[in-house]
Amino acid sequence: MTTAFDPIDLAGTPLANRIALAPMTRSRATGPGNSPTASTAEYYAQRASAGLLITEGVQPSPVGQGYPDTPGLHSDEQIAAWRKVTDAVHAKGGRIFAQLMHAGRIGHPDLLPGDLINVGPSAVAADGQVFTHEGPKPFITPQALSEDQILVTIGDFAAAARNAIEAGFDGVELHGANGYLIHQFLAPNSNVRTDGWGGSVEGRIRFAVEVTKAVAAEIGADRTAIRLSPGNPYNGIVEPEPDPVYTALVAALEPLGLAYLHVLEVAPESRELTLRLRKSFSGVFVLNAATEGPTGPDALTLIEDGTADLISYGALFLANPDLPARLRAGGPFNAPDPSTFFGGDDRGYTDYPALDAAASLGA
């Protein structure tokens, strides 16, 4: 029986086990020009015993930034800073993909340089508020991308993917989940375009497909992956009929030979669709399973029963830098502290103890 502790080949990249660090924004990229810092390198290196690390969302271009102090991959400064992170992870035998996240309409002009305005498939604002340096502010109505701007944006993803490889990443994961730009194109309430980039299912999946193709052409399909969250209402998304959209999208991605497909499962009722997507994708399937509360040890049975090839862990990995060892030992687990999830200093970032340290502290 295959277990979470067995190695796996990720389109040519050997992984030591089947446990992944899920992408998590930490809003601590306080280096020059939104660069990661020495603490970022320490944070990821501490978690290098994962088979695969996926970084926090990284903006491919300045306009793609959605939150304070998130890192980019669009300048030489950022490439050099990320190189220190990937070197630290590789020195410990880890593998790391950068998550390219264009936030689209999620964000605020206050968070963008100069007079940039947030963009989206259509001029439709998300309900809700965004956290800025001055506190929460309502989402603005984004500027609808013109066809030319869509092509430029696709080029930005490809350029950022090239930068990721230059910075030493093993590959990139495109953030097609959680209501950010790629997901905004997929959903009928955020994409009301009537041209070839909206309308029908084919039109709405086109941006996701074209971005993925452009990135795969730039760095190789074996280093390109995508994350999807069918039906996720987060960030004002309404997808009344996710099945045909995601079925068509995965069918279009399948022939590309991607490194992996990462599905964030929104609710237990989505399992049927999860299984269908897994079946129609011949590459490695990473699952962030719908569970009650944060993903825990029980999710590993999904590898044993073949539901997924890898399981990604968010909050539990954030709080347990040596999560694979703890899962193997059956615990104990440090509890995550949500008050230090976003922003701040090294507290709640690099100071969660590993098992040996926890044992010597009597934890």
Ligand SMILES: Cc1cc2nc3c(=O)[nH]c(=O)nc-3n(C[C@H](O)[C@H](O)[C@H](O)COP(=O)(O)O)c2cc1C
């Ligand atoms: C602090 C925090 C930040 C997150 N940031 C991202 C992100 O940048 N990109 C992303 O795809 N998901 C993000 N997520 C979602 C996680 O990847 C994961 O899907 C979610 O936490 C559920 O998994 P879990 O139950 O294992 O925590 C974030 C979650 C947390 C807790």
